[in-house]
Amino acid sequence: MSATTPDLPGGTWTLGDTTVTRFGYGAMQLAGPWVMGPPKDHDAALAVLREAVDLGITHIDTAEAYGPRVVNELIREALHPYPEDLLIATKVGGRRDAEGGWPTARQPDELRQQIADNLETLGVDVLDLVHLRLGNAQGPVPEPIGAAFETLVDLQQQGVIRHLGVSNATGEQVAQAQRIAPIVSVQNMYNLAVRHDDALIDRLAAEGVAYVPFFPLGGFSPVQSDTLTAVATRLGSTPISVALAWLLRRSPNILLIAGTSSVAHLRENIAGAGLELSAADLDELHKIAG
Template structure:
């Protein structure tokens, strides 16, 4: 395990604080439609940046279009040190279902949609979200989709490329096609299938960004986690985030919230140092899951 004192990491050609912000929860229920309180969504984004967050994860298929438009309203003109990372490769139908959208035309349109709604000339980081299985990584070549994104980078519309919802074999294939600056997969205390991948990426200086760091739509619940939190006078979610920060120095966190108070709680996880016995207890959660 690393230490929480390592507060920054490289993301492409930028150095970002390891505690970032995920914009998914700024949309309506089910990440679909507008938020019930747009002013509150604007406020939480501004509070995040004021607190030092300089890595925000978003996508034009959140809403769709909603979160990017709120980010632009809240933060444009953007601070020089802010890195916006978006995703392409999926779309929503009129009922909010998540569907693949990675034909060449769909990928190109998605990049232009993100540029327009964020108000940018170049997207700092774009993750190709693989949708062979909506619910998790599934094997299959990603060459055709990634070559389209690499072409868009050559055109100057994209600065850096990442991958999301991918297997280790797909990461290897992707790195043969172009530089990959980050991988975004599901990973948390109870879902640790990417342990080996995280370590391999760390050796090569590639960021790993866990989505659902707190369990996602089914929040993490564990007696062991609750016991450690009580002992450290912290919340279970703060402990879960602190464990991720100590797991490996290349892990960048993007917990999301629509509440300024919850945002503050999340960011305080960066101040929490877990003793060795607490880490051992937390490591056992995945073994029992």
Template sequence: MSTPFTPANSAIAFNRIGYGAMQLAGPHVWGPPKDRAAAVAVLREAIELGINHIDTSDFYGPHVTNQIIREALHPYRDDLTIVTKIGFLRGADASWQPAASPQQLRDAVHDNLRNLGLDHLDVVNLRAPGLEGPDGSSIAESLATMLRLKEEGLIRHIGLSNVDAQQVAEAQRITDIVCVQNHYNLAHRGDDALIDTLAAQGIAYVPFFPLGGFSPLQSDALTQAAAALEATPMQVALAWLLQRSPNILVIPGTSSVAHLRENVAAGTLRLDVATLAALTAI
């Protein structure tokens, strides 16, 4: 694994390859998985492989992924940081619905605490509104609620998800932010400037969908690079993210132990200058 990253205003040493737990739930992140024992095995293998950062939410399932994490890993190792997110809930029809009233945010924190078996949450990301990406709305009221929860000792650190640069700046006028989690990958580069700004501030950037949104031509370029390196396209995409900036933490998800091992092995892959340039040009 590459050198751990410790965000400013925290003492957390994140190994830069983490694990995203969303795929532990059933299809469409709804209901239980087909094979709960396999989900437990993936989590336990993740810890054995040196992963110390699990990304989750109680609205995955809902409740399912957190309950599986607790079954697999509780009592938790001291160096494990579980990062969760609040600000949405799931409707009875499996829809994703904004849920950012003070009471909804408070209830979400208590749901995470109960299902994970914790008395405090190390990092909680506020998932800002907007189903297709950041909508630019003010998040000040939601952060005020999170600050109260932090003052009560239920939250240690606050992060953001699904936000633009203006929302990050608004949040930083209110409280310290340790991480930002947004859609970013080789083909979806809208946050390039934000990543550089956050790197200068010592704030972690956590991209999701590392392979989402590629055109066939872009996929071909990635596949060719992977073949030259005798690696998988996913491994090359993760390696590119890790070399893009030292504040980037990756959280690929999988329900397969073999795939998990491949993802972790991406941390040993080194892209040379020519390969980096070719991929960056995608």
């Protein structure tokens, strides 16, 4: 497989030693309902992954907890052996329980097992990028991260992880991680309506660190706003397109990982993220978060 559309919206960003497209793909939605079990349509899931790469996307986000195992195994089936320019980012620090919950799992032995599981299911000897997932399902929790992050640094020094990042983190936890070892990305919830990380994004941009918003469209509760709808209507577009385009305009270090299980929706997201927003549009959208 080779990229056929090199000019994706937003251009590129350098993650560590790898240049990736700012428009990436989040694979979480390829699992079954509530991110548990296999997809309804196995072949369609493989088709989305292959289409993403064929369209030029070089950044795919996943986690061993998606399924669990299911999404990583789909990525391996669809894309292995992986293109040289493809970066696959994964997450550790949590697991799934029988009820579909997301309990934390950040003890050193738990993290080492999760890294081993990711290596196995993705079919690689080295993981491109590993985010340490912090907090819990309700959001970030202000607590020390030293032992957990140092475990990943040790694994990086052993050669099974190339780059490190943190996810679901407070600004202080980002700083804690940076005092221990370099990070290349922060993955937090952020969108037009959830703007608590504005200052962090600006700091990271100045430092050359990527910011990867999860739930860029609001997640299980989509972003809804009369202002967003009005701007989209005026532009002859959709709220989803406007929200994605705004994120790419917000800061050059923002990398999108909007997810979908549909090839058609993937193409729509790419087209939508390339929407041109005027200064007046941006000013109007900026007010959504109050």
